[in-house]
Amino acid sequence: MSKMRRLIDIWLYINRVKRFTAQEIGVKFNISLRTVQRDLLELTEMGVPFYSEVGRNGGYVMLNNEVLPPISFTEEETASIILTYESLKQYQDIPYKIEIDSVIRKLLGQVSEPLQKKLLSLKDYVLMKIPNRKEENPFLREIFQAAIIKQQILFSYDSLREQKDKTAVPLGIYSENGYWYFPAYDLLYERISLFRVDRVKSIKGGESIDINLPTIVEWMNLKKQNVDENTCTLVLQISRRATRDFSNSFFDFSKITWNENGTGILLQEISENEFQYIASLIATFGSEAKILAPQKLKDILILKLKKTISLY
Known part of the structure; x- marks a missing residue:
């Protein structure tokens, strides 16, 4: 086993066990205590975060902020990581926003300048459109x-x-x-x-x-499997144009049975508790969709449209 391979294996091991002794490392990797001490010193210089404990039962303890060993990525793997992270950055708030910027900087810092420019240009050719919300998510x-x-x-x-x-x-x-x-x-x-x-x-x-x-x-x-007591079947006549332009994920358009004239019938189980919300969604389809059932949902939509018309 090469020295670098051994260092990485020790790094992975102490990351996993958290607490360890030099004797334990020596037995685990079949090396002398002197070699263990040299290896631990090199890992310290590489930035692996652990410290020694004094006393009869002393040893070493890893800090909570784990640092992983070096990992090699191909150009395609690096591109996939950057594209994924760039798409997440379109959200105003994400759990690890600062860390994502750090990861991209580190990845780009390991490649040549021509490849850096190529990787940075990828985001100009791929866009994941996410509704822009002004509400902040500080927690x-x-x-x-x-x-x-x-x-x-x-x-x-x-x-x-x-x-x-x-x-x-x-x-x-x-x-x-x-x-x-x-x-x-x-x-x-x-x-x-x-x-x-x-x-x-x-x-x-x-x-x-x-x-x-x-x-x-x-x-x-x-949640998908549980059947609500107030569940009924929505029967919605809808056009292909409506399904193409609609961005909300509420309706399962994969369940539509299409006709030759470009319209289809959607059958979907819905809850009566959501009728007001569903009527608002269907109203956005305009003349591209028509409720065939249930009647109660039809009545709610008609009332909403009447209230809208009365404003004009």
Whole structure:
């Protein structure tokens, strides 16, 4: 094994175990204590963050801010990382905005000047369009980190009608239509509720608790499977033009059965609790869509349109 390969293997090992002794490293990698001391000194000079503990049971302890060993990327791999990060930067707030800028600088700093220019030009040819929202999300990172360690958070939440104090454990964060959301287990009501991150006005971290909660992906899958008591089937006649121009992800256009005349029928299960919201969405289609059922949703849409017409 080459010396560099051994140093990287030791680096990965101490990153994983956190606490270690020179004797332990010597046995693990079949090297002498003198070689261990030289290797640890070189790792220190490379910036690996650990310190020695004195005393009878002394050894070494890794600091929390782990630094990974050097990794080589191909041009295509570097381009994919930069494009992914640049697309995330289109959000006003993301959990690791400062770190993303740092990663891109480090990647570009390792390549030649011609390749730097080529990689920097990539963002001029790819664009992921995300709705531009003015609402700020100052607590996005805290909520994300609390989800990872199952930490309860105490936060003040603006529910539009009133501001409420909540204590909950976040499951994670997700973005939809330019907004950030987080489902969280409400400790008072013992249920999972959905919150919008920009409506959190203050936050305070609590203790991590041992509780069996689904991941955000599991929660979303369960949400799709659960059938609401007030669920009914939406039957919507819609044109191809409407599906092309519509940016909201609420309707599942993959379920449309298309006719030869360019119109199709969408059958989708919807909740009566969302009728007002759904009617507002369908109103944006104008003459490109028509509700065939349920009648109650038709009536709500008609009333909305009448109120709009009365303004003129």
